[in-house]
Amino acid sequence: MRTEYLAALGIPVWVLRDSSGSGAAAPIEAGEDGDEPKHATEAATWEDLADAVQGCKLCALHRGRTRTVFGVGDRSAELLVIGEAPGADEDRQGEPFVGRAGQLLNAMLAAIRLTREDVYIANILKCRPPSNRDPKPEEAEACTPYLERQIALIRPKAILAVGRIAAQWLLQSDEPIGRLRATIHSYGNPGIPLVASYHPAYLLRSPRAKAKAWEDLVLVRQLLRDTS
Ligand code: URA
Secondary structure, eight states: OHHHHHHHTTOOOOOOOOGGGSOOOOOOOOOOTTOOOOOGGGOOSHHHHHHHHHTOOSSGGGGTOSSOOOOEEOTTOSEEEEESOOOHHHHHHTSSSOSHHHHHHHHHHHHTTOOTTTSEEEESOSSOOGGGOOOOHHHHHHHHHHHHHHHHHHOOSEEEEESHHHHHHHHTOOSOHHHHTTSEEEETTTTEEEEEEOOHHHHHHOGGGHHHHHHHHHHHHHHHHHTO
């Protein structure tokens, strides 16, 4: 009944697909001990940047990681999706948003006729925090130059920040996600339009919030259309 109601409102109901379609990332070789980590700003190319991330020891999270999670998707994408940090599945596979939240993210993208391959997906942190705790400010600070370099290389038309942590960090705000969403913000200089929305993991726990997330996705879709 609820499904019919949402459909009548034009709100897609995101149903989890099975996980077989997510695809694992290519294996990454471990960085050599003793390598000095390069600074992100020295990384002229994607390959340099990926190498720098792979060997990064700028914060304590490198000690607990299985793999770094660099980012995935189209390196010339119009839309950049930014989440918080890798979870257990992502740490194992070296790819962002491959767990249940990732399946829902795929469905959210499908609702605006995009696939995972059409966009670029990254996180504030490239390494998993222990027990999925929130990133510490010093961890986010150490990792941000990598994300900034990715943004400079991609030059997306719009950014979708999913979840409170990503939205607050990118916008340097303490406002709750409920107040940051549903608005077009500007990130960086020159400003890239940024929409904040709920994290798919939150939507899995609170499916009623999907209607609001859908409104945010419509904003993203409009942004991509307006700027094309
Ligand atoms: N949650 C995130 O914010 N990022 C991931 O890559 C996975 C789960």
